[in-house]
Amino acid sequence: xxxxxxxxxxxxxxxILVIPQGITFAYLAGLQPEYGLYCAIFVxxxxxxxxxxxxxxxxxxxxxxxxxxxxxxxxxxxxxxYIDFVFLLCLMVGAIQLLFWLMRGARIFQYLSPAAISGxxxxxxxxxxxxxxxxxxxxSTFKTTFFYEKIYVIISDARDLVNPFSLFIGxxxxxxxYLGRRFSPRYFIIIAVTAGxxxxxxxxxxxxxxxxxxxxxGRMPLEWLPFSVPTINMEYLMISTKLIPYxxxxxxxxxxxxxxxxxxxxMETDQDINLDKEVYAQGLANLLAPFFSSFAGAGSFxxxxxxxxxxxxxxxxGIASAGFVxxxxxxxxxxxxxxxxxxxxxTLFIVGADMIKWRDIKHYAKVRAELVxxxxxxxxxxxxxxxxxxxxxxxxxxSVFMLRISQLELTVESSDSGVLLKVKGALFYASLxxxxxxxxxxxxxxxxxDLQFTTHIDQSAVDFFIRESKxxxxxxxxxxxxxxxxxxxxxxxxxxxxxxxxxxx
Amino acid sequence: xxxxxxxxxxxxxxxxxxxxxxxxxxxxxxxxQGQPTIEQLLQEPFLDDYYSNVVYxxxxxxxxxxxASRYVGNSLNCSNCHLQAGTQKEALPxxxxxxxxxxxxxxxxxxxxxxxxxxCFLYSMDGIMPPEDAPEVLAIxxxxxxxxxxxxxxxxxxxxxxxxxxxxxxxPNPANGRAVYLEQCASCHxxxxxxxxxxxxxxxxxxxxxxxxxxxxxxxxxxxxxxxxLGNGKSLSHQQAFDVSAYLNLQIxxxxxxxxxxxxxxxxxxx
Numbered sequence: 001x002x003x004x005x006x007x008x009x010x011x012x013x014x015x016i017l018v019i020p021q022g023i024t025f026a027y028l029a030g031l032q033p034e035y036g037l038y039c040a041i042f043v044x045x046x047x048x049x050x051x052x053x054x055x056x057x058x059x060x061x062x063x064x065x066x067x068x069x070x071x072x073x074x075x076x077x078x079x080x081x082y083i084d085f086v087f088l089l090c091l092m093v094g095a096i097q098l099l100f101w102l103m104r105g106a107r108i109f110q111y112l113s114p115a116a117i118s119g120x121x122x123x124x125x126x127x128x129x130x131x132x133x134x135x136x137x138x139x140s141t142f143k144t145t146f147f148y149e150k151i152y153v154i155i156s157d158a159r160d161l162v163n164p165f166s167l168f169i170g171x172x173x174x175x176x177x178y179l180g181r182r183f184s185p186r187y188f189i190i191i192a193v194t195a196g197x198x199x200x201x202x203x204x205x206x207x208x209x210x211x212x213x214x215x216x217x218g219r220m221p222l223e224w225l226p227f228s229v230p231t232i233n234m235e236y237l238m239i240s241t242k243l244i245p246y247x248x249x250x251x252x253x254x255x256x257x258x259x260x261x262x263x264x265x266x267m268e269t270d271q272d273i274n275l276d277k278e279v280y281a282q283g284l285a286n287l288l289a290p291f292f293s294s295f296a297g298a299g300s301f302x303x304x305x306x307x308x309x310x311x312x313x314x315x316x317x318g319i320a321s322a323g324f325v326x327x328x329x330x331x332x333x334x335x336x337x338x339x340x341x342x343x344x345x346x347t348l349f350i351v352g353a354d355m356i357k358w359r360d361i362k363h364y365a366k367v368r369a370e371l372v373x374x375x376x377x378x379x380x381x382x383x384x385x386x387x388x389x390x391x392x393x394x395x396x397x398x399s400v401f402m403l404r405i406s407q408l409e410l411t412v413e414s415s416d417s418g419v420l421l422k423v424k425g426a427l428f429y430a431s432l433x434x435x436x437x438x439x440x441x442x443x444x445x446x447x448x449x450d451l452q453f454t455t456h457i458d459q460s461a462v463d464f465f466i467r468e469s470k471x472x473x474x475x476x477x478x479x480x481x482x483x484x485x486x487x488x489x490x491x492x493x494x495x496x497x498x499x500x501x502x503x504x505x
Numbered sequence: 506x507x508x509x510x511x512x513x514x515x516x517x518x519x520x521x522x523x524x525x526x527x528x529x530x531x532x533x534x535x536x537x538q539g540q541p542t543i544e545q546l547l548q549e550p551f552l553d554d555y556y557s558n559v560v561y562x563x564x565x566x567x568x569x570x571x572x573a574s575r576y577v578g579n580s581l582n583c584s585n586c587h588l589q590a591g592t593q594k595e596a597l598p599x600x601x602x603x604x605x606x607x608x609x610x611x612x613x614x615x616x617x618x619x620x621x622x623x624x625c626f627l628y629s630m631d632g633i634m635p636p637e638d639a640p641e642v643l644a645i646x647x648x649x650x651x652x653x654x655x656x657x658x659x660x661x662x663x664x665x666x667x668x669x670x671x672x673x674x675x676x677p678n679p680a681n682g683r684a685v686y687l688e689q690c691a692s693c694h695x696x697x698x699x700x701x702x703x704x705x706x707x708x709x710x711x712x713x714x715x716x717x718x719x720x721x722x723x724x725x726x727x728x729x730x731x732x733x734x735l736g737n738g739k740s741l742s743h744q745q746a747f748d749v750s751a752y753l754n755l756q757i758x759x760x761x762x763x764x765x766x767x768x769x770x771x772x773x774x775x776x
Binding site: 221 | 550551552553554557558560561571574575576577612624627632633634635636638639640643644762763764765766767
């Protein structure tokens with residue numbers, strides 16, 4: 001164990017950072033703020049106890065947005081049935097993540113390209129900005145199909161829709177955040193929240209609530225051990241079949257983010273990290289979450305970074321953070337009562353704006369395929385929501401990956417006796433087309449194919465060689481394959497030896 | 506010839522309408538008869554979103570301190586004034602969804618049922634006005650619409666609000682009110698109006714504020730006459746009810762949330 005004082009201080013800072021996030025992410029998930037704080041306490045705690053890294057888990061933006069989109073069509077925001085469904089959804093998410101762990105599924109996330117992950121994060125940032133506008137402008141929630149309709153309605157009906165007091169507090173928060181970042185890049189969220197809170201107090205001092213119609217956070221009925229048993233009965237299970245696609249998406253997105261963080265930690269620090277164990281920790285934490293009145297979570301980029309920069313290297317900082325949230329909330333509760341929602345939304349706006357990074361776009365613009373993945377993911381999230389965007393991202397990264405590995409590196413050396421073809425890459429049904437072209441262009445000559453640097457040969461490739469050698473033999477040419485031992489064994493098993501001349505090297 | 510086809514069409518349409526109405530009739534009747542009570546709802550194993558909100562609303566009304574503590578600033582429950590969870594006549598019953606939206610002089614605008622509930626949190630519960638889409642507000646409006654089933658839209662339900670007491674010809678006398686209070690009310694509400702377990706405080710910082718409807722002498726007198734002492738309503742005379750009401754009106758309680766603290770401070774500084 002490292003220096004325990006460092007760990008505890010890092011936990012304290014993590015707790016301060018997570019409180020506004022927990023409250024706002026609970027809002028995104030359509031739940032009362034205390035559920036977000038329970039998530040910040042219990043998901044962080046379980047994940048750190050069971051895990052191996054200094055990653056800070058807890059309430060996560062993308063997961064919270066997805067919970068909201070999944071359950072809102074089924075029940076009214078924050079109603080008892082809504083909360084039951086959220087708990088049911090989180091149980092499913094935890095179970096799916098544990099299934100991932102059982103199948104050693106951590107490898108799958110290597111196929112999700114970094115561009116796709118950045119695209120998802122930028123798209124989630126855009127969604128956060130749009131939903132923070134609701135609270136900053138104090139709009140009564142209205143549903144529009146696409147975001148530009150909402151912007152159009154806001155602009156065209158600004159005088160009726162926008163609450164100037166709320167807008168003032170929101171702008172103070174955002175300005176406080178961006179100014180605060182100049183002086184203290186680490187704690188600027190705290191500065192933003194404080195600026196919003198103070199401007200809210202000023203507004204409340206001059207104008208009474210019936211005039212301003214401001215939304216406040218209100219008192220939070222917090223318990224130290226909020227046990228709850230998720231309701232499960234036949235009717236719920238019938239309805240919850242609609243939640244399964246979302247549960248899979250949330251499980252996938254949550255693990256993808258956690259594992260990206262853990263992988264970075266593994267590269268940058270010398271922590272003894274086990275990826276599979278992290279999947280297990282996250283899955284079990286989410287499975288246990290509903291029993292402690294909290295929703296599912298995932299690793300947090302910003303808090304892990306803060307944690308790392310303060311020198312924390314063990315899971316102990318996460319455990320300390322969970323404890324500090326509990327203590328801080330107990331003391332801060334009465335102060336937080338008069339926290340305007342516009343101030344919370346202002347911090348959300350900053351968080352969202354931070355997720356769309358110019359640096360990313362410039363970085364990925366160098367490679368066209370990466371840029372396409374990034375932009376396609378971002379645009380599809382803008383128009384069709386996070387779940388669709390994730391599907392697009394996965395589909396595009398897998399197809400780019402497929403296109404890349406189906407490309408063969410062929411070198412041709414022509415001599416008097418025939419043609420020598422060196423094949424690098426994987427030889428399988430998708431990549432055969434390239435080889436066929438070469439065979440056709442050198443038709444009628446003796447061919448020698450060097451397979452030493454071929455990584456993989458499948459049945460259809462062997463069939464192709466047999467067919468070609470027969471075809472060539474009919475025209476008086478000969479096919480020779482240069483192979484290594486392992487390939488020879490495989491080719492003989494498939495019956496290639498009788499027709500083709502195999503030369504083992 | 507044309508007339509004949511028209512006649513035939515008419516007959517088919519009429520017969521279709523009668524057939525459907527006959528088919529639908531039993532279900533309509535049974536729906537009205539089978540209106541479940543809250544007790545029945547509480548025993549159901551599965552409730553859809555609306556009914557579970559009704560139950561949640563009922564729980565908020567009966568135990569506001571625990572179920573809607575987010576927006577409550579004093580130690581009252583809704584059912585302290587809306588007796589029997591808002592089902593008792595002449596005790597501010599909650600079966601009034603059909604009367605909203607309506608114009609109210611209190612805020613000078615068109616009030617939906619949502620705004621009415623939110624203002625209750627601000628004044629009577631001396632708390633924070635919840636947002637329009639707060640789960641608590643939606644649950645209470647679900648409960649109010651549930652109670653209002655069978656009422657005529659726009660018409661006043663029987664026993665709405667509190668009875669309006671006739672003019673007694675005398676001004677309300679707080680000194681006499683104090684005597685009546687100590688004799689009749691103090692055993693439950695306390696000598697200092699502080700209340701006790703199950704009995705609400707009627708003044709002090711844990712009671713309703715100066716913007717609440719109960720702070721109006723006529724309103725409070727009507728409520729007191731019809732319902733107080735609890736279980737023995739209409740035992741006081743009209744004049745006694747007015748006196749007690751005037752006595753309560755003079756006591757210390759949280760300030761009216763409509764007043765600007767800034768203007769109050771300015772006034773204080775100028776004087």
